[in-house]
Amino acid sequence: MSEQPGRPGPRGEPVALELDCREVPCPMPVIELARHLGDVEVGELLAVVARDPAAAVDVPAWCRMKDQEFVGADTAGDGAPRYVVRRLG
Amino acid sequence: MTGRGDLDSASSAPLHPAAREVLLAAVDRGYADPRRLHRAGREARLLLDNAREATADALGVRPDEVTFTPSGTHAVHLGLLGLVRGSRRGDVVVHSAVEHSAVRHAVAWGARAAEVSCDRHGRVDVDALAQAALAPEVGVVALQTANHEVATVQPVDELELPDGVPLFTDACASMGRLPLPGGWAAAAGSAHKWGGPAGVGLLLVRKRARWRNPFPGDDRVDERSTGFENVPAVLAAAASLQAVVAERAEAGTRQHELVDVVRRRVAAEVPDVEVVGDPERRLPHLATFSFLYVDGEALVTELDRRGFGIASGSACTASTLTPSHVLEAMGVLTHGNVRLSLQRDTTRADVDAFCDVLPALVAELRARVGM
Numbered sequence: 150m151s152e153q154p155g156r157p158g159p160r161g162e163p164v165a166l167e168l169d170c171r172e173v174p175c176p177m178p179v180i181e182l183a184r185h186l187g188d189v190e191v192g193e194l195l196a197v198v199a200r201d202p203a204a205a206v207d208v209p210a211w212c213r214m215k216d217q218e219f220v221g222a223d224t225a226g227d228g229a230p231r232y233v234v235r236r237l238g
Numbered sequence: 239m240t241g242r243g244d245l246d247s248a249s250s251a252p253l254h255p256a257a258r259e260v261l262l263a264a265v266d267r268g269y270a271d272p273r274r275l276h277r278a279g280r281e282a283r284l285l286l287d288n289a290r291e292a293t294a295d296a297l298g299v300r301p302d303e304v305t306f307t308p309s310g311t312h313a314v315h316l317g318l319l320g321l322v323r324g325s326r327r328g329d330v331v332v333h334s335a336v337e338h339s340a341v342r343h344a345v346a347w348g349a350r351a352a353e354v355s356c357d358r359h360g361r362v363d364v365d366a367l368a369q370a371a372l373a374p375e376v377g378v379v380a381l382q383t384a385n386h387e388v389a390t391v392q393p394v395d396e397l398e399l400p401d402g403v404p405l406f407t408d409a410c411a412s413m414g415r416l417p418l419p420g421g422w423a424a425a426a427g428s429a430h431k432w433g434g435p436a437g438v439g440l441l442l443v444r445k446r447a448r449w450r451n452p453f454p455g456d457d458r459v460d461e462r463s464t465g466f467e468n469v470p471a472v473l474a475a476a477a478s479l480q481a482v483v484a485e486r487a488e489a490g491t492r493q494h495e496l497v498d499v500v501r502r503r504v505a506a507e508v509p510d511v512e513v514v515g516d517p518e519r520r521l522p523h524l525a526t527f528s529f530l531y532v533d534g535e536a537l538v539t540e541l542d543r544r545g546f547g548i549a550s551g552s553a554c555t556a557s558t559l560t561p562s563h564v565l566e567a568m569g570v571l572t573h574g575n576v577r578l579s580l581q582r583d584t585t586r587a588d589v590d591a592f593c594d595v596l597p598a599l600v601a602e603l604r605a606r607v608g609m
Contacts, residue, residue, distance in 0.1 A: 206561060
């Protein structure tokens with residue numbers, strides 16, 4: 150799994166860290182998100198790229214349960230689904 | 239014989255003791271063709287008619303509104319598609335996003351779908367459903383009595399549909415356990431979910447409903463049914479339904495309280511869990527949870543090793559690798575999902591035993607992935 154800055158988020162904001170979870174099944178994308186939340190500053194964006202269809206529901210649900218902001222879904226450079234989160238705490 | 243930890247009655251309940259006795263007696267008495275005029279045929283016909291009357295009586299419908307089918311799924315297909323076929327308005331079916339896959343497959347096969355969403359508890363807005371029903375070519379509305387995965391009871395009684403748009407209600411999850419709502423033209427049930435034998439479904443079609451057989455017909459006692467009747471099984475299903483209805487005031491209250499215990503204990507004792515479904519307006523016997531960072535299949539497997547049989551709606555446990563469409567429509571966590579459903583004899587000690595093992599087990603599974 151690679152971790153690097155991603156292309157800008159849905160409103161043009163920079164994405165500080167993008168997690169490559171393209172090939173891992175649920176619940177790994179959400180687990181990676183939780184592991185790396187602390188790697189970005191409060192207020193910054195963190196994204197996870199995941200092809201697993203469960204991520205579309207589970208990333209927003211994780212944000213709700215863990216009091217983080219789900220910014221939205223877009224796509225990574227290669228067209229894979231990407232889910233963008235703002236660290237609130 | 240049910241193990242104390244078998245907590246998956248919503249997938250299939252063991253045979254009710256009342257059904258067992260009737261089934262054994264009827265196997266010898268009800269083998270013949272109920273259409274035949276000889277003695278054995280008349281005997282089978284008598285048992286079939288008895289089953290129909292007992293079922294109608296237990297559900298508060300007319301005997302001629304009751305059809306026995308080879309499964310609950312078939313009853314759903316027949317009931318829903320028969321209303322579509324009888325419609326003068328069109329073949330669009332407005333249905334909730336949380337209907338059972340039997341409804342979704344029927345619509346995909348023989349109609350066109352218009353889906354209406356639900357809230358976080360899986361509850362459908364009846365006004366949105368009624369509004370969608372006004373669209374041109376809507377022939378039928380489908381709304382379940384209660385959800386099979388998350389227990390939420392739907393406000394079927396509050397639904398007011400436009401003239402000429404009948405309601406199909408999938409009552410498989412609630413039949414016997416809760417009274418039938420009103421307002422439907424056709425309904426379906428499934429005997430193995432109330433402690434009858436598998437292989438018996440129930441189709442109810444109201445006397446004045448515009449229902450036309452969507453499949454090839456047959457020449458049976460009941461014109462809506464096809465194939466040779468399984469008279470012993472049907473009679474056992476009816477006996478079980480009667481028994482469950484007779485017990486439900488007591489059993490429903492007791493189970494509702496036990497599920498309250500499970501919901502409360504799990505929420506208090508396991509961190510990062512989503513307790514899913516309506517806390518109050520729900521089926522009495524069913525509780526659903528999603529545990530963050532937990533693989534649903536691993537949880538089911540580990541619980542089985544400790545003697546607990548429960549179901550999961552997580553994608554990792556399904557053949558399709560897509561998450562449960564019900565959890566998805568509700569917007570709740572789809573991974574780490576388990577559904578526990580009580581048996582008629584499940585006790586407080588049984589649910590406490592489940593709640594006692596859960597926190598350490600979930601912690602162990604999380605530790606395996608470094609959480």
